[in-house]
Amino acid sequence: MKVLKVLHIDENYAGRVALVMNVPSKKMGKKDIVKIEGRHIDDKTANKIALIAPHASMNLIKNFEVIEKKDVKMPAVLVDIAVCPNPKCVTNFEKIETRFAVEKQGFRCGHCERVFKANELI
Numbered sequence: 001m002k003v004l005k006v007l008h009i010d011e012n013y014a015g016r017v018a019l020v021m022n023v024p025s026k027k028m029g030k031k032d033i034v035k036i037e038g039r040h041i042d043d044k045t046a047n048k049i050a051l052i053a054p055h056a057s058m059n060l061i062k063n064f065e066v067i068e069k070k071d072v073k074m075p076a077v078l079v080d081i082a083v084c085p086n087p088k089c090v091t092n093f094e095k096i097e098t099r100f101a102v103e104k105q106g107f108r109c110g111h112c113e114r115v116f117k118a119n120e121l122i
């Protein structure tokens with residue numbers, strides 16, 4: 001449901017959308033599946049999905065066939081995909097793109113140097 005939110009898909013979306021939750025998965029134990037008609041996911045959006053679901057995989061389906069399969073990947077730096085939660089951060093006052101370095105402890109803002117958890121950036 002968070003993924004749908006990131007994709008701005010709600011009851012007004014024109015295409016067909018299917019959400020299946022708690023499907024048994026060999027790799028993960030269980031998984032959720034979202035099927036969206038008429039929506040292409042660009043790299044920036046894929047990075048946002050990685051924040052919510054780091055183990056997600058995406059299949060591009062055309063004419064009932066999977067034509068592309070890829071796992072979302074967390075990049076080393078998130079550029080312009082999240083807002084800095086620090087209200088005093090310069091990125092919240094000036095029009096500059098946000099950059100978060102992906103570190104072990106979390107995501108470090110390139111401007112105020114504070115470290116945040118993934119759920120704080122969503």
Ligand SMILES: [Zn+2]
Pocket residue numbers: 084085086089090091109110111112113114
């Ligand atoms: Zn910041």
